[in-house]
Amino acid sequence: LTGRTVSTTKLIGLDWGTSSLRAYRLEADGAVVEVRHSALGIMRLPAEGGFERAFDEVCGDWVRAHASPVIACGMVGSAQGWREAPYVEVPAGIDQLAQALTPLAVAGGARIHIVPGLILRGALPNVMRGEETQVAGLLGGGDALVCLPGSHSKWVSVAGERIVHFVTFMTGEVYAALAAHTILGRTLRAPAKPDDEAFDRGVAVARSPAGRRGLLATIFSTRTLGLVGQLSPEAQADYLSGVLVGHEVAAMAADAAQPIVLAGADDLCRRYQRALALFGLGPVTIAPDAAARGLWRVAVSAGLVR
Amino acid sequence: LTGRTVSTTKLIGLDWGTSSLRAYRLEADGAVVEVRHSALGIMRLPAEGGFERAFDEVCGDWVRAHASPVIACGMVGSAQGWREAPYVEVPAGIDQLAQALTPLAVAGGARIHIVPGLILRGALPNVMRGEETQVAGLLGGGDALVCLPGSHSKWVSVAGERIVHFVTFMTGEVYAALAAHTILGRTLRAPAKPDDEAFDRGVAVARSPAGRRGLLATIFSTRTLGLVGQLSPEAQADYLSGVLVGHEVAAMAADAAQPIVLAGADDLCRRYQRALALFGLGPVTIAPDAAARGLWRVAVSAGLVR
Numbered sequence: 001l002t003g004r005t006v007s008t009t010k011l012i013g014l015d016w017g018t019s020s021l022r023a024y025r026l027e028a029d030g031a032v033v034e035v036r037h038s039a040l041g042i043m044r045l046p047a048e049g050g051f052e053r054a055f056d057e058v059c060g061d062w063v064r065a066h067a068s069p070v071i072a073c074g075m076v077g078s079a080q081g082w083r084e085a086p087y088v089e090v091p092a093g094i095d096q097l098a099q100a101l102t103p104l105a106v107a108g109g110a111r112i113h114i115v116p117g118l119i120l121r122g123a124l125p126n127v128m129r130g131e132e133t134q135v136a137g138l139l140g141g142g143d144a145l146v147c148l149p150g151s152h153s154k155w156v157s158v159a160g161e162r163i164v165h166f167v168t169f170m171t172g173e174v175y176a177a178l179a180a181h182t183i184l185g186r187t188l189r190a191p192a193k194p195d196d197e198a199f200d201r202g203v204a205v206a207r208s209p210a211g212r213r214g215l216l217a218t219i220f221s222t223r224t225l226g227l228v229g230q231l232s233p234e235a236q237a238d239y240l241s242g243v244l245v246g247h248e249v250a251a252m253a254a255d256a257a258q259p260i261v262l263a264g265a266d267d268l269c270r271r272y273q274r275a276l277a278l279f280g281l282g283p284v285t286i287a288p289d290a291a292a293r294g295l296w297r298v299a300v301s302a303g304l305v306r
Numbered sequence: 307l308t309g310r311t312v313s314t315t316k317l318i319g320l321d322w323g324t325s326s327l328r329a330y331r332l333e334a335d336g337a338v339v340e341v342r343h344s345a346l347g348i349m350r351l352p353a354e355g356g357f358e359r360a361f362d363e364v365c366g367d368w369v370r371a372h373a374s375p376v377i378a379c380g381m382v383g384s385a386q387g388w389r390e391a392p393y394v395e396v397p398a399g400i401d402q403l404a405q406a407l408t409p410l411a412v413a414g415g416a417r418i419h420i421v422p423g424l425i426l427r428g429a430l431p432n433v434m435r436g437e438e439t440q441v442a443g444l445l446g447g448g449d450a451l452v453c454l455p456g457s458h459s460k461w462v463s464v465a466g467e468r469i470v471h472f473v474t475f476m477t478g479e480v481y482a483a484l485a486a487h488t489i490l491g492r493t494l495r496a497p498a499k500p501d502d503e504a505f506d507r508g509v510a511v512a513r514s515p516a517g518r519r520g521l522l523a524t525i526f527s528t529r530t531l532g533l534v535g536q537l538s539p540e541a542q543a544d545y546l547s548g549v550l551v552g553h554e555v556a557a558m559a560a561d562a563a564q565p566i567v568l569a570g571a572d573d574l575c576r577r578y579q580r581a582l583a584l585f586g587l588g589p590v591t592i593a594p595d596a597a598a599r600g601l602w603r604v605a606v607s608a609g610l611v612r
Contacts, residue, residue, distance in 0.1 A: 124516050125530040152526070169522040170488065177483040182476065210430050214520060214557045216475040216550065220458070224431040244522065251520045 009033075009066035010305045012059055013295035014112075016076035017130055018043050018151075022291065023059045025066075030296030034062075042075045042082075051082040052107060063110045069304040071295050073115035074130035077102065082112075087119035087127060093162040094136050098301035115298055118163060126168055128154055130291070134263050135163055137294030138287050145252070146261045146287075149245075149268040151176075155252050169248045175241055178219060184240060187226045189233040194267065196274065198235035202242020203275045206250050215247045241271070249275045256281045263287040315339075315372035316611045318365055319601035320418075322382035323436055324349050324457075328597065329365045331372075336602030340368075348381045348388075357388040358413060369416045375610040377601050379421040380436035383408060388418075393425035393433060399468040400442050404607035421604055424469060432474055434460055436597070440569050441469055443600030444593050451558070452567045452593075455551075455574040457482075461558050475554045481547055484525060490546060493532045495539040500573065502580065504541035508548020509581045512556050521553045547577070555581045562587045569593040 013024040019041035025034040040046070040054040049056075063070065077085030085102035101113040117129035131154045135146050139161050146156040151172035157165040179185045191198075205211060205218050222240045225231035231239055249256075249272070260282055262269045269286045276284050299305050319330040325347035331340040346352070346360040355362075369376065383391030391408035407419040423435035437460045441452050445467050452462040457478035463471040485491045497504075511517055511524050528546045531537035537545055555562075555578070566588055568575045575592045582590050605611050 119534075121534070123514075124511065124524070124527040125534050125536075126526070127530055127533060167519060167523055168526045169519075170526050171522050173488050174484070174522060174525075177487040178480070181483040181487045182479050184476075205430065208429075212557065213473060213475075214553050215522070216477050216480060216554055217473055217557060218430070219480075220432070220474045220476050221430040224433055227433060228425075228427070228431050230431075247520050248522055251518065251523060 007066040007068065009062070009068045011068055011296060011299050012062050012066070012070045013292055013299070014059070014070065014072035014076070015074055015130060015133070015291040015295070016072050016081075017041050017074040021054065021058055023062075024292040024295065025059075025062055026292065026296055030293060030300075032292045035292075042078070042080060051076075055106060055110075055112075056108075060108075063108065069299065070110055070112045071101070071115065071299045071302075071304060072112050073133035073291065073295060073298075077114040077117060078129055081114075083114055085114040085116045088116045090118050090120050090166070091159075091162045091164045092118060092132070094139065094297050094301045097132060097136060098298050101298075101302055113299070113302065113304060115295070118166070120166060126166055128156075128166060128168070131156065131166075132163065133294035133298065134290040135294070136297055137290035137292070138261055138263065139297075141261070142259070144259045144261050145256055146263060147252075147272060149262070149264045149272045153248060155255075157255070167252070169251070171244050171248050175244050178240065178244075179237065184219065184222050184236070187223060187233050188236040188240065190237055191234045194271075195235050195238040198231070198238040199242035199245075199271060200274060200278060202239040202244075203246035203249070203278045204242075206243050206246025207279060211247065211250060215244060218243050218247070242275070245271060245275045246278075249279050249281070253279055253281060260284045261287050263290045313372040313374065315368070315374045317374055317602060317605050318368050318372070318376045319598055319605070320365070320376065320378035320382070321380055321436060321439070321597040321601070322378050322387075323347050323380040327360065327364055329368075330598040330601065331365075331368055332598065332602055336599060336606075338598045341598075348384070348386060357382075361412060361416075361418075362414075366414075369414065375605065376416055376418045377407070377421065377605045377608075377610060378418050379439035379597065379601060379604075383420040383423060384435055387420075389420055391420040391422045394422045396424050396426050396472070397465075397468045397470045398424055398438070400445065400603050400607045403438060403442060404604050407604075407608055419605070419608065419610060421601070424472070426472060432472055434462075434472060434474070437462065437472075438469065439600035439604065440596040441600065442603055443596035443598070444567055444569065445603075447567070448565070450565045450567050451562055452569060453558075453578060455568070455570045455578045459554060461561075463561070473558070475557070477550050477554050481550050484546065484550075485543065490525065490528050490542070493529060493539050494542040494546065496543055497540045500577075501541050501544040504537070504544040505548035505551075505577060506580060506584060508545040508550075509552035509555070509584045510548075512549050512552025513585060517553065517556060521550065524549050524553070548581070551577060551581045552584075555585050555587070559585055559587060566590045567593050569596045 083104040120126040153169040426432040459475040
């Protein structure tokens with residue numbers, strides 16, 4: 001007996017994106033025993049100390065207390081991240097991700113293993129970083145279409161145990177740009193609580209024959225319905241959101257004749273579930289936070305944990 | 307003989323929009339003998355003096371020298387304008403515009419007659435201000451689809467001598483918001499001169515099977531093609547422009563089996579002409595500045611000039 005406490009922590013997992021960082025402490029079989037949220041995304045790092053300091057603030061105590069390996073996914077592995085982890089080409093499954101981890105030694109002796117992003121080559125290439133790990137946490141449930149709504153929504157086609165295809169929609173970011181930087185924002189007021197009726201109305205417009213004109217045309221109705229007194233300023237935000245999400249879902253409807261899995265922030269999943277229901281798509285299930293499970297599975301496949 | 311010079315000026319016409327003001331001095335038969343361009347759009351008025359001062363700066367000398375009537379179209383007649391000129395419903399022709407002029411007496415004795423905008427009622431209302439006058443300048447050439455590209459592009463269906471329908475696409479404004487306020491702008495560099503090849507490539511993407519995903523998906527290729535080294539930063543601006551204009555033209559393609567008339571700024575007309583050609587639409591003609599002719603025709607119909 002050395003007198004030292006035997007740690008039951010098996011893995012520290014980081015989901016480190018552009019605008020936030022989520023840290024998980026995992027024990028045997030990937031059980032999450034502690035979660036920390038931080039706003040220290042890679043574009044919001046401390047002015048002094050950058051990545052090292054953010055890492056230390058968020059999980060330095062875990063690293064010092066436990067001799068467990070660290071695995072990270074997301075934009076931390078991008079060209080603007082801490083260490084670039086080159087993309088892996090689809091089709092790819094957990095093994096391909098595990099075989100391409102990029103190691104990074106940090107001060108104090110910790111070693112971070114960064115999960116690669118995925119790239120789809122072709123006439124219109126597509127990329128993801130972080131979502132591949134969330135999907136890795138969901139693999140094994142059979143063929144499905146996984147929708148990860150967000151600033152850049154991803155629709156990921158899963159066949160067997162592999163990601164075979166995916167599409168990116170800039171829905172969240174386009175919404176923010178339209179609401180803040182076009183004429184639509186002049187009359188739009190943030191509602192006190194989500195206005196589901198206005199959201200559904202926007203989805204219905206995207207799904208209607210008028211929706212075939214595309215969103216450059218349909219979004220203008222946010223303003224004109226306001227002008228004629230048929231859409232209040234407080235309803236315009238969720239209406240516009242519905243129009244955009246409706247166009248996104250309409251674009252995927254032809255591919256969505258299979259089980260759909262939603263993963264992401266609660267409010268976004270709820271909105272997308274409404275939109276999918278209005279299009280008559282599904283069955284739809286909402287997966288609980290999948291990143292921790294994906295980080296664990298990749299770590300197991302890489303032999304970081306036994 | 308009184309010794310006073312007899313003025314040959316018959317009409318002063320103003321095309322007064324959000325970001326600019328164009329003034330025309332017209333003689334018999336609507337011949338334009340002088341044009342002035344000003345940046346004094348209704349959102350860029352002098353801090354002191356506002357509309358009155360802008361009007362005086364741009365054409366006060368004309369008003370004092372000639373006893374001719376003044377007619378104005380555009381956002382000057384909006385709720386945010388100098389005097390609101392209520393919308394007229396489509397279908398409408400020159401006579402309906404002329405019968406709904408809103409008079410405005412200004413200091414010094416001048417009287418401005420403001421042309422109404424048009425409104426299309428229905429499930430998704432649509433509005434225009436200023437474009438109706440440009441189209442009025444083009445009426446008489448038979449049935450056509452008139453495209454007025456711009457910040458808010460208008461596609462106007464003309465049957466006989468009347469405007470019967472129109473659609474608005476927020477293409478120009480959405481382009482500006484995407485380029486300045488999303489991740490796409492981070493790698494995009496303004497080219498030294500228009501890059502037609504990049505523009506055509508963007509149009510082709512919108513027209514391709516991948517274009518059916520809609521622009522929320524296709525615009526992301528501006529970034530990913532850059533990431534894989536297939537689209538230079540200098541080519542990304544015109545590529546993105548091509549993607550957006552391509553989606554706009556694609557949305558109208560089913561309605562475009564008739565003569566198309568383009569009216570607007572030279573560079574925009576040139577771009578849209580390229581896009582229409584890539585879609586195999588037309589015949590396409592570019593109409594020279596139509597606003598002055600439209601102002602003249604409405605003034606004649608209203609009895610302001612003989």
